[in-house]
Amino acid sequence: MTPHKIIKSNRRTLSISVNDNAELIVRAPKRVSNDQIKEFITEKANWISNKQTLIRARLNDVKKEQKMHLYLGDLFPIKIAQTEDREIIFNGKEFITTTQNKDALNLSLKSWYKKKFKEVAIPRLFYFANKHNLKINQVRVKEQKTLWGSCSSKNNINLNYLLIMAPLKVIDYVIIHELVHTIHKNHSANFWKSVESIMPNYDDARHWLKENGYKLRNL
Numbered sequence: 001m002t003p004h005k006i007i008k009s010n011r012r013t014l015s016i017s018v019n020d021n022a023e024l025i026v027r028a029p030k031r032v033s034n035d036q037i038k039e040f041i042t043e044k045a046n047w048i049s050n051k052q053t054l055i056r057a058r059l060n061d062v063k064k065e066q067k068m069h070l071y072l073g074d075l076f077p078i079k080i081a082q083t084e085d086r087e088i089i090f091n092g093k094e095f096i097t098t099t100q101n102k103d104a105l106n107l108s109l110k111s112w113y114k115k116k117f118k119e120v121a122i123p124r125l126f127y128f129a130n131k132h133n134l135k136i137n138q139v140r141v142k143e144q145k146t147l148w149g150s151c152s153s154k155n156n157i158n159l160n161y162l163l164i165m166a167p168l169k170v171i172d173y174v175i176i177h178e179l180v181h182t183i184h185k186n187h188s189a190n191f192w193k194s195v196e197s198i199m200p201n202y203d204d205a206r207h208w209l210k211e212n213g214y215k216l217r218n219l
C-alpha cells in the first residue's frame with residue numbers, strides 16, 4: 001500500500017486517512033522516517049483496505065448511475081457498441097449508441113426523446129381534447145428551460161419533450177393541465193376542479209413533477 005500523499009507537519013503523531021477517491025493519505029510529524037511510515041501503514045493495512053473497498057464501491061455506483069437514462073419514469077443504461085446505425089437504439093432494456101462523446105450522445109438522446117415524445121404524447125393530447133370537447137389551435141413540441149407546458153390566449157399549446165422521461169401519468173397530467181387552460185386561463189379553484197374531473201389523482205403526478213422535475217432537465 002503506497003500512500004498517495006505524505007503530508008509532514010509539526011504534528012506529534014502519525015495518522016492515516018482515505019479520501020473520497022479511495023486514495024491513502026498519511027499525515028506525519030517532520031522527523032518520522034519512511035520506514036516508520038511503512039510500518040504504520042502495515043499495521044493499519046486491514047482498516048485501509050476495508051475503507052478503500054467501501055469507497056471504491058460507492059464510486060462505481062455513481063459512475064453506473066451517470067450512465068442511466070430516464071424513459072417513461074424508468075432508468076435504463078446506455079451501452080456503447082459498434083453498430084451501423086448512427087442514431088440511438090432503444091431495445092426495451094437499454095439504449096445502444098455508437099458514440100462515447102458526451103455532447104454527441106446528449107444530442108442524439110435529445111432527438112430520440114423528442115421523436116418519442118411526439119409519438120407517445122401527441123395522440124394522447126388529441127384523445128383527451130376530443131373526449132372532453134376541448135378546442136385547441138396549434139401544438140408545438142420543444143425544449144423549454146422553465147416550463148413543462150403552456151397554453152396561449154389563442155389556445156396554442158406548447159409541450160416540453162423532456163417530459164418523455166417522466167411516467168406516463170405525469171405526461172397525461174401536463175397535457176390535461178394545458179388542455180383545461182383552453183377554458184380557464186388561470187389557476188382558479190374552477191380550473192383545478194376541471195383538471196380533477198378529467199384526472200381524479202392528478203395531485204400524485206403534480207407532486208412527482210415537483211420532486212423529480214430537476215432530473216428531466218439534467219440530461
Ligand SMILES: [Zn+2]
Nearest residue numbers: 177181186187
Ligand atoms: Zn397552468
